[in-house]
Amino acid sequence: MWQVQRHKEYRQKILHLYKPLHQDLYSMHPSAFFLPTFLEAVRTNTEESLASIMTEPTPGVFSFAMLQPNFCDMLLEEVENFEKWVHAMKFKIMRPNTMNKYGAVLDDFGLEAMLNQFMEGFIAPISKVFYPEVGGGTLDSHHAFVVEYGKDRDVELGFHVDDSEVTLNVCLGKQFSGGELYFRGIRCENHVNSETQHEEMYDYCHVPGRAVLHRGRHRHGARPTTSGLRMNLLLWCRSSVFREMKKYQKDFSSWCGECQREKKERQIQCVKATKLAFLRGGGGGMI
Template identity: 60%
Template sequence: MTSSDMNSNLNRLRSMALGSSSNQSDQQQPRASQETLNASLKLRRTPNEEHEPDHYEDLQLDFNPSLFRSLERFLPENLLSSTRIEKARAMSDLLLRYSPESERIRVQKHREYKQNILSSYQRLHEELYTLDPVSFFVPSFLDAVSNTSEENFKSIIVRAAPGIYTFDMFKPQFCQMLIAEVENMEKWFHYSKSSMMRPTTINKFGVVLDDFGLDGMLQKLLGDFISPISQVLFPEACGTGLDSHHGYAIEYGKYRDTDLGFHVDDSEVTLNVCLGNQFSGGELYFRGVRCDDHVNSEIKENYDYSQVPGQAVLHHGHHRHGARAITAGRLVNLVMWCRSSTFREAKSYQKDFSSWCGGCKLEKHNRQQVAIKATVEMLKKRGADKTHVEH
């Protein structure tokens, strides 16, 4: 779900659910009591700003967990004291009821798709599904993140170019296991004769890891490790933290995607880790950070990066980039789009992104230069007029 979808759903609920009722059921979650559900049928007209919402990232939900956190403050007081599961079920009922029919159909299809995978897929490496920092991370990364200080983070991070940071992250054993798990996922799809949902609209190959049950592990990776680092490196995009993700693996090589076209990500921050295999080519190229209005503007920044197995690249989601063609071998990457509901809500009210967008920054500079020039001309004219009067 995009930020515009999320805001649209929330606004629709605020206006439509006041005084309305909902009685849809969700068999995947415990049902709240009838009294609790009845209490949840009317949203507050104004949010309870003092209430601290629960986190929903670890639950299997049909909507963005960030939407639940935003909506929770509008729940009536007697529902706020309910369990997290009961609140999530009540909010899911509301969201499904007031979503457009096309969205309800999409949600239902994806729910059935994921349930089919989780009920049939046999995991190859069970240890991948629970985050074990000692087994996953190289010692340098683990040492740096054990004490969440800016100095520790920067001790392992290389600023390769403005807004692009690299650091060693995963052990070779973890990379090999994840590649093997991805291969196992693809084999399952092949033999089950099921169609696979691809990670993005521009990927013809690759696997959405969240659909196979790795969403909990990736969410913990986001919350415990990537979000604290990103708050230091990208305060303009995630100063209050990252709270949701879209995680997937992509493959490049013969009979797979050979390259990745020029684009920006649907994220505030993107984590891209090369998992390896023998390959040549496949360099990432970056061409500057731009907001939606300037995404197709002139290219002035140029940076190319040769991928290294186990090494992570962390960059702004709106940093224009792509991947060059693989010339030999096979390349597998773990990609996680990291999102901030707070940033997305604030972004909808902003017009100037000069703190991070190169296009906005240039326009702001040009406006300042015009203003300075006009001020200088005005002062000159005043001086000339004063001299003329005195004579």
Template identity: 35%
Template sequence: IIIKSMDKFYTCSCFFRDNIFLEEYKLHVRFIAENQFRKEYQNGSNLQQHLMSLGCVTESQFRDVLGKVSELWKIERRQSHKLKSAERAATIREIYAPLHQHVYHLQESFLAPEFLQLVKYCTSNDATMEGLMKLIQTEAAPRVFRFPVLRKEFCKDFIEELEHFEQSDAPKGRPNTMNNYRILLSELGFDESFFTPLREVYLHPLTALLYSDCGGSCLDSHKAFVVKYDMREDLDLSYHYDNAEVTLNVSLGKDFTEGNLFFGDMRRHHVTEGLLHRGRHMHGALPISSGTRWNLIIWMQASRERNKLCPMCGKRPTLVESDVFRDGFTMDTSSNVSCSLT
């Protein structure tokens, strides 16, 4: 499979104003300025009624919400995200000494035999959706597919590397308002040597068959990160959808109980297994009841799809250059991506 794309990616300007998460109310809000926020979320609007139904009923409570939004997620701070991410990556390269250097470079020995079998089938000349489903066997929820992805030995070394990074003096960012404990793997140098070949060589054959209707055959960028759940930190993750056409979520493990991912009634996610699903599929993570859990998440994006409609604001994207913080948009909306099978 050959995927050709432009090198320059952009983000939609809605990133600087929309999808700001209020943890107390489990609600995403939009913020540009105080007057706009009051007009949309106060003064008897439908959104205000929704906030009231969630417990924000007094002027004092509303002022508290306004203060949190304006202080933590003002436009200037979000616009500087790209620069800060680049600065962090440069500092990490300068001062951080990896514990396990080998985990930064993808090797086939890291991947589960069952996953390699799926990839081999998908790259064969007679591969079909029906034949692939016989190999996957488990559909965890409608169009949510579960199968082993990584070997336990790699997961162990990978977690040790992440914990080593956590304990270092290297800078750590907080990429969004939903997770307090999350690491952007591009800042550690994983992208080109690990996640780009994982997406292009191993994941793309599967997504091309399973999600051809929503960009699975034309994935040309990604965002890879890990999230951590711990009894003293984040316990769970609220119901949401991803800024992606296709998402892979792999349970890396460690010692924990409960805390499974859920899609409707699906509540199981075993260590080393990946859940492959459409980014727009609503999902969340149940609270852990003990221990620590790490999850690897790869948002895979198809510029051919998102250039037409931003998945976050539901409008034609207004593009802002974003060399570091890649959201998968490109300037040319018609011909910048070509996909072919070989």
């Protein structure tokens, strides 16, 4: 509880003292933030219109061109401005999560309301269609941050799952090589360390302005950014309804790759046992 209180005070102090560089970022301006193709698809809001702008390179991972280059630049400059300010103020910056030592939580310096509209207006319509089984239709909170990879920053990120139902990951720039996002199958809590099947392996190369959307439980990591500086916007979208329901569920075969595999295995065993019983019962040679 002490940490929660401390974080609340930290956020309030910043909100009170920090002067934004780009005021335009702090309220939602869809046509300035999003590419026309993306906006059109979300406004039409049908499964067909959304699917038309997306690729699904591996099951459950969707990629699409999303952000205006100018929005990416403004957000990068705002984050850099905030970090400079935090440094000048001799504040101890709170980093995005337990794994990233560089980057900043966007919700901490005034972007929370805009990012909430970002999620509700532009991510929820997509996740409702593509991730209904993990609470994609009932997203109600978020954690938004920017991560920084490169020289004098984080280099890579180990294999993990996110504390989210649905994660949006958008590359903001700048120039870099490496830093591919690798995927290793979707797993429930019970199976988070189970083996990866060959067909579950997929590597994605970041392109500035382009988004990747995946379930939080889709295991992934980031390969080393070998040169330059790479910054990505992460929006962890959560559903309190899904988290509550999950407590009473044991079978996650609608989305967990390992639950699915076990279920299939059980069915095969069941068919085998039935056949065997039939043979033993003198059923004849029809099998």
